Amino acid sequence: DTEVTQTPKHLVMGMTNKKSLKCEQHMGHRAMYWYKQKAKKPPELMFVYSYEKLSINESVPSRFSPECPNSSLLNLHLHALQPEDSALYLCASSAGTGEPQHFGDGTRLSIL
Amino acid sequence: EDQVTQSPEALRLQEGESSSLNCSYTVSGLRGLFWYRQDPGKGPEFLFTLYSAGEEKEKERLKATLTKKESFLHITAPKPEDSATYLCAVRRGVTDKLIFGTGTRLQVFP
Numbered sequence: 001d002t003e004v005t006q007t008p009k010h011l012v013m014g015m016t017n018k019k020s021l022k023c024e025q026h027m028g029h030r031a032m033y034w035y036k037q038k039a040k041k042p043p044e045l046m047f048v049y050s051y052e053k054l055s056i057n058e059s060v061p062s063r064f065s066p067e068c069p070n071s072s073l074l075n076l077h078l079h080a081l082q083p084e085d086s087a088l089y090l091c092a093s094s095a096g097t098g099e100p101q102h103f104g105d106g107t108r109l110s111i112l
Numbered sequence: 113e114d115q116v117t118q119s120p121e122a123l124r125l126q127e128g129e130s131s132s133l134n135c136s137y138t139v140s141g142l143r144g145l146f147w148y149r150q151d152p153g154k155g156p157e158f159l160f161t162l163y164s165a166g167e168e169k170e171k172e173r174l175k176a177t178l179t180k181k182e183s184f185l186h187i188t189a190p191k192p193e194d195s196a197t198y199l200c201a202v203r204r205g206v207t208d209k210l211i212f213g214t215g216t217r218l219q220v221f222p
Contacts, residue, residue, distance in 0.1 A: 004155075031208060042199055042212035043156065056209060090155050097208045098144055103155030 003027050004104035006091050012110045015081060021107045023074040023091030032074040033101060034066060035090040043090055043103075049074060050097070081111045114139040116202055118213035125190055125220050133185040133216045135200035144203040145183050146210065147176050149196045156199055159185075190220045 004025045013019050023032065031050045035043035048056035049068040063085075065077040074091055088108055092101040117136045125131055137145070144163050148156035160169040162178035169176045173194065175186040185198055197217045201210040 033208075042201075042214055044212075045209055048208050050208065056207070058209075092155075094208075097206070098203060100146060100158045100161050101210065102158055103148075105153070105155045108153075 004091055004093055004102055006089075006104035006107050008107060009105070010108045010110075012112060013078070013081065014112050015083075017081075018077070018079045020078065021076040021089055021091075021109075023076075023104060024072055025093040025102075026072060027093060027095075027102070028071075029093035029095050029102075030071060031094045031096055031099075031101075032068060033092040033094075034074070034076055035092065035103075037088045037090055037106070047076075078109075081109075083111050085109065086111045114202075114204055114211050116200060116211050116213040118198075118200060118216050120216060121214070122217045123219070125187075125218070127191055127220055127222050128189045130186070130188045130190070132187070133198055133218070134182060135185070135213055136182040137200075137202050137211075137213075138181075139202050139204045139211065141205040142202055143205060145178055146201045146203070147183070147185055148199040148201065150199055150215070151196050159198075187218070190218075192220045192222050194218065195220045 034046040037043045046060045047066045052068045067075040088106040090106045092103045094101045119134045147159040150156045160176040165180045197215045199215045201212045
């Protein structure tokens with residue numbers, strides 16, 4: 001079992017809906033990440049939080065809004081998504097820059 | 113331009129048939145190469161980190177090696193449960209960004 005927990009496991013939403021993805025880790029890690037993964041493709045970095053502050057935004061559209069309420073939690077708020085945003089959204093955490101990133105099992109998102 | 117290339121794209125092995133997966137990279141200022149295993153519908157599972165040429169790491173039937181241009185993941189006497197997609201990723205410079213290769217899909221048949 002992974003030590004990074006993501007909820008929900010599956011999410012279906014319309015293009016006008018607002019939803020949130022949640023990620024939690026209890027390993028004491030101070031860096032957390034959001035990735036997007038399309039079928040048969042590698043993960044693509046979206047955001048990095050270090051010590052609860054946003055340190056990297058890979059030019060992600062504003063319809064994706066990350067939030068880090070505390071060092072154990074990471075949210076991804078979704079609004080007005082497009083069908084091409086359908087993908088597996090992965091959360092990861094690490095002890096710090098350069099340390100191995102440990103992934104959750106993701107949220108499978110489908111946009112109707 | 114930073115690039116990570118994995119080969120082969122897909123590999124089918126008989127149980128017990130040893131082989132190697134390749135990860136070639138062109139990146140300035142390598143600060144770590146990471147190997148992951150990903151099962152269908154799951155997130156990547158961390159396997160190894162290699163930091164300098166000549167370094168080797170082992171775990172059960174897997175052994176990872178690193179040179180200045182590439183890394184190999186050697187699989188000795190694989191079992192069907194080793195079937196998965198194996199991803200390598202490199203970290204460049206002082207950033208916290210990983211550049212992933214496209215992966216090798218390994219299938220091991222009994």
